[in-house]
Amino acid sequence: MLDKLPNELLLWICKILGKTDIVCLMACCRRMAAICTEALFDCLHYDEMPPLHRAILARRLDVARLLLTHYHASPNSEYRGTSTLLLAIEMSYPQAVNLMLEHHPRLSICDFQGRGPLSIAVAKGTFAIVETLLQYPALDVNGRCTDGMSALMYAVEYSEHAILSHLLTDPRVNVSIEDRLGQNALHSAVRKEDHISVQILARDPRLDVNWCGTHRNTALLLAVKTLKGRSPRRGRTALWHAVDQQNEELVQLLLDQDGLRLNDADGGAVTPLARAAEHQSPRLLQMLLRQPKICINAMPGPAVPPLWAACRAGSLATAQRLLTQKAIQINEKAPSGTSPLHVAVINQHLGIVSLLLSQGEIALNEVGPSGFTALMFAVASGYTACVERLLRHPQIDLQVRDPYGYCAFSLAILNRHARAMDLLCSAFVRQNARNLGWPSV
Template sequence: MGGTHSSLPSVPEVEVPLYDLCVGKDICTIESYVRNCVDVNKMEGDLKETALQAAVRNSEYDFVKILLSHPDIDPNAESYYRNTPLLEACRLNNREIVRLLLSHPKVDMNYLSPLGSACDAGHVELVKELLELDGIDVNSENFKTPFYASVLRKRVEIVKLLLNDERVDVNHLHDGKESALHRVCGYHSDFEMLNILLSSDRIDVNVPSGPEHLGDSGHTPLHIAIRNNHLHIVERLLSEPEIDLNKTNSVDQTPFEQALRNYDNSFVCALLKHPKLTMDVERLSLFLRYSTDKELVVLLCGALEIPAEELYKYNETMLLTYVNKTTKKSAKAP
């Protein structure tokens, strides 16, 4: 083999990317070019990537194998667009090249979360294979954890796999702000995924959001569902045995107190039916005093067992009505 190589050409002294130079060549020629290359990790081409990254992207197994044999190869080289060979192989679901890369002693199996890439792309069998690896970090982040990415992309089978893996932090706050459960209860509501998450006893149904999420922090998923006017999600959360209706956020507001500020009294009615709800007249007094929603005030006072004839004592609008009626009666009196 060595004698054969000596007669083969070295890399031409022209600005041609190593990968492009080797396209269409036989294995021996490629081996010679790679062996004689001055910088095997040089970023080249429009994508500013190494020859190894280009070979992986184009599923060139033999070329990948030759490049990995070079003593100076950096198998973790990151392209201009934050891509690595292993990340790309996982995205493409090329399991043969994934295994080849993982066999290299320099490969970092957790750098930029190749597992997250496979989860995001929905490659179930590859995810199973990666989860079996010793040293795999199941919570490694590349903008998103594998679990959060799977929930976001609605990869149902992968979500179930990860829920059953005790190593996975299923309550992790993405970007320090929201959990996967917050996400499915929020603006982009997903009732099917909500049911899948709540089927696991590892999900914290009362997990508080992180700093500056929606302007403040400490929102539970119930806070989020109410804030986003998702009544069906609120009702589903209320069916959970561990739900805490009295947990406050960073501005000392319970889910019920947030519901009072919605324009739809259906949320208040749903919460009032729950046996765990506790209400404090003192906490609600300010709202009761200034609310102009008579229907809601009557509803609340009924729940607080305040007699109807005493409503005017708690609400300014009703107080004015009471005063006006009393004044008119006095004026009519002989």
């Protein structure tokens, strides 16, 4: 109907309409576009954008469909290096993408960065568009942009894990494709420390995890160098992280590096050896203890002794292994002021308590925080099994008092631990039977 109206009437209509409405009229009427271009150029800033581009920008899918079907607009028309298909993908507009694909656009078209339709969709994180594009056999799924990145690499770069998994289901995707630096997607995931992407890629049977890049780095070796070269997070070194992950292969690679810091503690005063003791990992413990420069006791400054860490974790085997070391200091305290015996009693690790009490160097009556001995910790908490085991030691001292003047007897009474009181009384009788003239019990 608009094509039949006089030019004067069309101009009058344009004057009473808003800019958005005029643009829509221009998109669906070629004559209106010509009139507006000539008469309203200054007020509309009309810059020869094709009507199909304007319709997609305005999200007028009805106008875009009309232009494609009735006016035979080209789906391959470009404006400033962007086709209508790429524009719809940039806008994350799946309905417009589907409409463009119905009219068979060129799928090989790229933007000014050399990115194809699939790479742009991945970068935008629009799963629905990626899924749609992969259904077209003519699509180049391995096309690379000017910096050598493919759609797979963009999925890693933007941590689009769902899209990454979906791309790997397509047999056309080349998982070993390299960027301009000669590294594949797995190398990029390692550099970004994106552990989810690393796991997704490593599970793909087509990927060679031992593949070396241009710089002769496998992904694992690159992980070592990345960890070693970065600023430690909360004081955690590369070795600390490898031990924490219980990655024996990575630990061994690190131990083979010259100048590796073996004894650095993290922000929680835990060294790599102490962390291995906490994890109750015999193999990691053995690997670290073989190092001549490893410190089996806490370094000067705030650090948790490995034996203390094993006692807190309840690892009897680890504690036994550490106690075989000649240089071990069985009574060395953690920054909290507790000894290995204290922390074993506090955590009710009876087997470790017995192990420590069997050592001749054990400082049984040494006080820790609040002036408590191991016996006082056990009595105050009502740990009767630990109380009974401690009282069997011939060197136990029942008379030690805290800063407030309380002894083990006082603590048992204050906390109403009747069983602990009975055990203390029996121990007192055993220790003082001869002095009191009583028969030995």
